[in-house]
Amino acid sequence: MIKAGILGGGQLGRMLLQEAANYPVITHVMENDVECPAARLCHHFVKGDITRYEDVVKFGEGLDVLTIEIENVNVEALFALEEKGVTIIPRPAALQTIKNKILQKEFYQQHEIPTAPFKVLSNRNDLQANHDMLPAVHKLATGGYDGKGVQIIRNAQEIALGFDAPAVLEKMIPIAKEIAITVAVAQGGQTTVYPPVEMVFDPSLNLLDFQLCPASLPEKVLWKAEAMAISVARNLGSAGLFAVEMFVDHDNNVWVNETAPRVHNSGHHTIEAHYSSQFDMLWRIMLNYPLGNTAMIMPSIMINILGANGYAGEARAEGLEEVLTIPNAFVHLYGKRETKPGRKMGHATVISHERQELIHQANRIRTTLSIKGSKAI
Amino acid sequence: MIKAGILGGGQLGRMLLQEAANYPVITHVMENDVECPAARLCHHFVKGDITRYEDVVKFGEGLDVLTIEIENVNVEALFALEEKGVTIIPRPAALQTIKNKILQKEFYQQHEIPTAPFKVLSNRNDLQANHDMLPAVHKLATGGYDGKGVQIIRNAQEIALGFDAPAVLEKMIPIAKEIAITVAVAQGGQTTVYPPVEMVFDPSLNLLDFQLCPASLPEKVLWKAEAMAISVARNLGSAGLFAVEMFVDHDNNVWVNETAPRVHNSGHHTIEAHYSSQFDMLWRIMLNYPLGNTAMIMPSIMINILGANGYAGEARAEGLEEVLTIPNAFVHLYGKRETKPGRKMGHATVISHERQELIHQANRIRTTLSIKGSKAI
Numbered sequence: 001m002i003k004a005g006i007l008g009g010g011q012l013g014r015m016l017l018q019e020a021a022n023y024p025v026i027t028h029v030m031e032n033d034v035e036c037p038a039a040r041l042c043h044h045f046v047k048g049d050i051t052r053y054e055d056v057v058k059f060g061e062g063l064d065v066l067t068i069e070i071e072n073v074n075v076e077a078l079f080a081l082e083e084k085g086v087t088i089i090p091r092p093a094a095l096q097t098i099k100n101k102i103l104q105k106e107f108y109q110q111h112e113i114p115t116a117p118f119k120v121l122s123n124r125n126d127l128q129a130n131h132d133m134l135p136a137v138h139k140l141a142t143g144g145y146d147g148k149g150v151q152i153i154r155n156a157q158e159i160a161l162g163f164d165a166p167a168v169l170e171k172m173i174p175i176a177k178e179i180a181i182t183v184a185v186a187q188g189g190q191t192t193v194y195p196p197v198e199m200v201f202d203p204s205l206n207l208l209d210f211q212l213c214p215a216s217l218p219e220k221v222l223w224k225a226e227a228m229a230i231s232v233a234r235n236l237g238s239a240g241l242f243a244v245e246m247f248v249d250h251d252n253n254v255w256v257n258e259t260a261p262r263v264h265n266s267g268h269h270t271i272e273a274h275y276s277s278q279f280d281m282l283w284r285i286m287l288n289y290p291l292g293n294t295a296m297i298m299p300s301i302m303i304n305i306l307g308a309n310g311y312a313g314e315a316r317a318e319g320l321e322e323v324l325t326i327p328n329a330f331v332h333l334y335g336k337r338e339t340k341p342g343r344k345m346g347h348a349t350v351i352s353h354e355r356q357e358l359i360h361q362a363n364r365i366r367t368t369l370s371i372k373g374s375k376a377i
Numbered sequence: 378m379i380k381a382g383i384l385g386g387g388q389l390g391r392m393l394l395q396e397a398a399n400y401p402v403i404t405h406v407m408e409n410d411v412e413c414p415a416a417r418l419c420h421h422f423v424k425g426d427i428t429r430y431e432d433v434v435k436f437g438e439g440l441d442v443l444t445i446e447i448e449n450v451n452v453e454a455l456f457a458l459e460e461k462g463v464t465i466i467p468r469p470a471a472l473q474t475i476k477n478k479i480l481q482k483e484f485y486q487q488h489e490i491p492t493a494p495f496k497v498l499s500n501r502n503d504l505q506a507n508h509d510m511l512p513a514v515h516k517l518a519t520g521g522y523d524g525k526g527v528q529i530i531r532n533a534q535e536i537a538l539g540f541d542a543p544a545v546l547e548k549m550i551p552i553a554k555e556i557a558i559t560v561a562v563a564q565g566g567q568t569t570v571y572p573p574v575e576m577v578f579d580p581s582l583n584l585l586d587f588q589l590c591p592a593s594l595p596e597k598v599l600w601k602a603e604a605m606a607i608s609v610a611r612n613l614g615s616a617g618l619f620a621v622e623m624f625v626d627h628d629n630n631v632w633v634n635e636t637a638p639r640v641h642n643s644g645h646h647t648i649e650a651h652y653s654s655q656f657d658m659l660w661r662i663m664l665n666y667p668l669g670n671t672a673m674i675m676p677s678i679m680i681n682i683l684g685a686n687g688y689a690g691e692a693r694a695e696g697l698e699e700v701l702t703i704p705n706a707f708v709h710l711y712g713k714r715e716t717k718p719g720r721k722m723g724h725a726t727v728i729s730h731e732r733q734e735l736i737h738q739a740n741r742i743r744t745t746l747s748i749k750g751s752k753a754i
Contacts, residue, residue, distance in 0.1 A: 001714070018395045021418060022709045024694070041398060043417040275705060284701065293704040297674065297728070317401070324661065327670040328652060332399045337378070351674070 001026050004286055005059060005066040006038065007050045011334040011344060012069035012263050013038030015271070019279035023287060030059040037334045038069075053077045060086050065286045067240075068262055071099045072143070087187070089286055090240035090261040097236065098261050101168045102141045108256055111235045113228055115256045116247075117171040124164035131156050133169055141166040173255050177248040179215045180266035181225055183233035184241055184281045186291050191233065193226055194274065194294040197266050197302075199245075210303040210362045212355070213269050214296065217248070224254045232259050241282050243267060265304070269349045272330045273300035298351040301358035303365050305331075305346035307339035311373035315339035319368040326361055328352050338373070345371040378403050381663055382437060383415065384427045385446035388711040388721060389640050390415030392648070393446065396656035400664055407436040414711045415446075430454045437463050442663045444617070445639055448476045449520070464564070466663055467617035467638040474613065475638050478545045479518045485633055488612045490605055492633045493624075494548040501541035508533050510546055518543040550632050554625040556592045557643035558602055560610035561618055561658045563668050568610065570603055571651065571671040574643050574679075576622075587680040587739045589732070590646050591673065594625070601631045609636050618659050620644060642681065646726045649707045650677035675728040678735035680742050682708075682723035684716035688750035692716040696745040703738055705729050715750070722748040 001024050006013045009031030017038055020027050027042040032049055039045045048055035050070070056077030060066050065087040066078070078092035090098075097103045108115040116137075119130050127138070134156065140149035140163050152172070153162055182194040198215035217225065229244040236242065236259075243264035245257040267278035276284070276292020284292050307315070314337060323331060333346035348369075350361040378401050383390045386408030394415055397404050404419040409426055416422050425432035427447070433454030437443050442464040443455070455469035467475075474480045485492040493514075496507050504515070511533065517526035517540050529549070530539055559571040575592035594602065606621040613619065613636075620641035622634040644655035653661070653669020661669050684692070691714060700708060710723035725746075727738040 001712075014398055017418075018398050021391055021395050021712065022707075024692075024710050024712055027417075040404075040420040041394075041418050275707075290698055290702045292701075295704065315401075321667055324669075325667045327672065330399075330652075333401050335378075335398065335401050 002064045002287055003028065003062065005030065005063040006042075006069055007056065007059070007066065007073045008069035009033065009036035009038035009045070010069060011037050011346075014041060014334060015268075015332070016067075016069065016263060016279050016282060017041035019277065019283055022280070023283055023289075025283070025287060028059070028063060030055065035337065037336060050074065053080075057081060065089060067282065067286060068095070071095065071260070071262070075099065087286075089187075089238070089282075090236070090242075091238035094236040094238035094240070094261055098259055100141050101139045101144070101258070102166060104258060105168050105170075107235070108232070111231060113231050113235075113256050114254060116173050119169045121167045121169050123166070124159070124162050127153065127159045127162045127169065128156075130169055131159065133171060134158075135172055137170040137172060138162050139168045139170065141168065173247045174249050175247045176250045176252075177215070177217070178245065178257070179217070179225060179248060180211075180243055180245045180264075181229035182241060182243045182264065182267050182270075182278060183229050184285060184291055184294070185233050185239050186285055187239045187288050189239075190291055191230060192291045192294050193230060194267065194270065194278070195296055196222065196225055197269070199266065210301055210366070211266060211269065212358065213273060213300045213302075218252065221248055221252050221254060228254055228256055232256060236261065239285055241267075241278055241285065265344075265347075268332070268347050269300040269302040270294075271332075272349050273298055273351050298353060299355065299358065300349050300351045301362045302347055302349045303362045304344055305333070305348060305365075305369060305371060307341050307343035307345055308370045308372045309341045310376055312340040312377045313338060313373035313375040315345060315371050315373060318370045318372060323348065323365050323369045326350070326364065328357075329361060329365065339371050340373065341377075379441045379664055380405065380439065382407065382440040382443040383419075383446055384433065384436070384443065384450045386410065386413035386415035386422075387446060388414050388723075389446035391418060391711060392645075392709070393444075393640060393656050393659060394418035396654065396660055399657070400660050400666075402660070402664060405436070405440060407432065412714065414713060427451065430457075434458060442466060444659065444663060445472070448472065448637070448639070452476065464663075466564075466615070466659075467613065467619075468615035471613040471615035471617070471638055475636055477518050478516045478521070478635070479543060481635060482545050482547075484612070485609070488608060490608055490612075490633050491631060493550050496546045498544045498546050500543070501536070501539050504530065504536045504539045504546065505533075507546055508536065510548060511535075512549055514547040514549060515539055516545045516547065518545065550624045551626050552624045553627045553629075554592070554594070555622065555634070556594070556602060556625060557620055557622045557641075558606035559618060559620045559641065559644050559647075559655060560606050561662060561668055561671070562610050562616050563662055564616045564665050566616075567668055568607060569668045569671050570607060571644065571647065571655070572673055573599060573602055574646070576643065587678055587743070588643060588646065589735065590650060590677045590679075595629065598625055598629050598631060605631055605633055609633060613638065616662055618644075618655055618662070642721075642724075645709070645724050646677040646679040647671075648709075649726050650675055650728050675730060676732065676735065677726050677728045678739045679724055679726045680739045681721055682710070682725060682742075682746060682748060684718050684720035684722055685747045685749045686718045687753055689717040689754045690715060690750035690752040692722060692748050692750060695747045695749060700725065700742050700746045703727070703741065705734075706738060706742065716748050717750065718754075
């Protein structure tokens with residue numbers, strides 16, 4: 001049987017492992033926390049630091065194929081493992097491009113993929129030099145995740161709040177709609193595309209509030225977005241799953257925001273609402289099987305279940321009973337013992353042919369279910 | 378978090394654990410084989426003998442709730458654990474009734490649930506005394522599983538082949554259709570019913586060949602079958618899942634054949650084709666959540682993937698690539714290293730609104746996919 005490894009043991013790893021059990025594969029996971037969501041669903045769990053060269057090389061040696069569930073891994077180690085013949089998905093070169101927001105933006109530019117105009121900044125002083133671009137989006141080159149490392153600098157007064165590190169400064173696009181398209185690329189180069197999802201974000205945390213599939217888009221915008229997403233995936237030159245986040249502006253221009261070279265929050269609805277889920281698809285890619293069917297079974301809405309504000313500590317679900325009575329909702333709780341404000345504790349997907357029903361139930365879940373910690377903070 | 382145990386670590390346990398990862402629950406599995414399909418998907422695996430009193434009691438102590446994935450467990454130990462306050466699903470008394478085919482038949486009789494007329498036999502000599510019932514179905518009271526322990530005695534000449542042990546001798550019902558209905562009973566007594574499935578068996582192995590959902594039944598037959606299935610579940614007086622297998626004869630009479638008080642082969646299609654799968658449903662019951670929605674998302678067909686005749690040893694899937702290109706098929710391989718003729722190595726479910734498409738794809742899977750062992754036997 002093929003030996004497959006996952007770097008990172010969070011909820012994405014957990015959901016990958018739920019699907020892995022449909023295929024003949026021996027699973028290995030490395031993560032620093034032995035109580036992480038993926039720790040008990042794999043054949044072999046290794047406690048280790050995914051950002052540490054030695055740990056990653058040691059973990060990957062002897063595996064047939066290795067993937068990531070988070071970008072923040074040691075890429076040099078992946079290059080070394082690729083040298084030794086381990087199949088790395090995505091390829092380290094693609095990951096290296098994506099991981100650094102400066103390289104990622106330059107990649108779009110180089111391949112003529114529309115993306116918001118930007119400047120590369122070395123430190124906070126460069127913000128001052130580019131004050132004519134404000135208001136603008138300021139993104140740390142490396143280390144950002146889940147809304148961290150990204151902020152809006154509105155005016156010259158806010159420059160003092162800017163990151164004092166290598167970063168990208170992006171012109172703000174007047175966003176009409178935020179969408180994402182996941183592209184699957186097989187080891188043999190075959191490509192397939194999921195229908196676009198439309199995202200609504202919580203403005204305070206920059207976390208997904210809910211997400212509709214399919215996105216409601218004029219046909220020509222859809223074609224453009226699909227072509228751009230495929231172009232991103234193809235030009236990265238790697239097998240894998242690529243979640244390409246895009247903005248649509250008020251003139252129906254489409255701009256690539258950023259790409260995740262892995263299973264992604266924007267694909268959770270595919271578990272129930274599509275024939276081949278993003279997790280199933282990544283296993284097909286890793287095990288060198290034919291790509292799956294990206295078609296919808298039914299339209300869907302997905303809502304993240306986040307740790308409630310004002311609480312931390314041992315997690316307790318309030319309102320779960322009611323949410324579990326919603327006849328067309330699927331609830332996924334990630335088994336995290338500890339919650340804190342905004343922490344991703346689970347998600348729920350609702351499927352229905354009626355868009356109003358989707359939105360109604362998503363709002364019902366959001367207002368009913370609350371994951372509170374044992375301590376008020 | 379609730380601590381839940383499963384006695385048995387086969388594919389049913391494996392699929393239960395895949396679903397468990399959607400809920401906050403600590404999972405424990407006991408099975409003699411450390412390489413069993415469920416061993417690597419639980420928090421705590423215990424190597425032990427599920428038929429041995431001491432092993433089961435030791436495993437169950439300290440758990441909040443305990444279930445089975447096979448009837449062949451030590452029931453006395455479950456009674457002892459129930460005494461100690463562990464919630465056992467199904468209750469040991471219900472399992473005891475089901476486990477022994479004599480008690481099971483008497484239970485149907487006692488509750489006026491139609492079942493084929495039968496005689497209780499102590500040994501092979503009793504077969505001779507009841508030769509006027511032949512041809513008849515001869516079922517061992519205990520120890521039968523997957524077609525083992527059940528045979529047809531056609532005539533007096535075949536009596537010599539009969540089991541020489543306590544057994545049931547059943548009048549043969551002229552079967553027009555074989556169906557199954559799964560009933561879910563919550564700990565609070567609430568009940569819900571899945572749509573009926575229609576089964577086609579391989580006559581040589583008495584194993585499910587394929588299974589359609591929903592069964593095509595006249596409405597009045599459906600009502601009767603549902604009422605009977607609910608009556609079985611209610612009268613067993615236990616929370617749990619009850620897969621009630623029934624015959625429909627040529628006069629549209631319905632007869633209960635037998636009941637499995639657990640997740641069951643006849644419910645595998647619910648993973649993709651229904652809102653709440655049988656595995657999800659059992660977790661809802663065990664964790665004392667509201668029952669799930671049994672409604673279909675789409676009609677389905679399910680086919681078992683069995684070890685090919687003539688081969689044993691290390692399993693190798695032939696034709697898997699082609700089957701994985703079928704756009705509406707979901708393939709589940711159970712990760713068993715060793716195959717033998719007729720061993721359940723996996724299953725596939727196809728969903729479609731078109732019955733002809735379901736049958737076409739199921740036949741395609743059956744004729745394409747073959748699990749062969751490394752040695753010809």
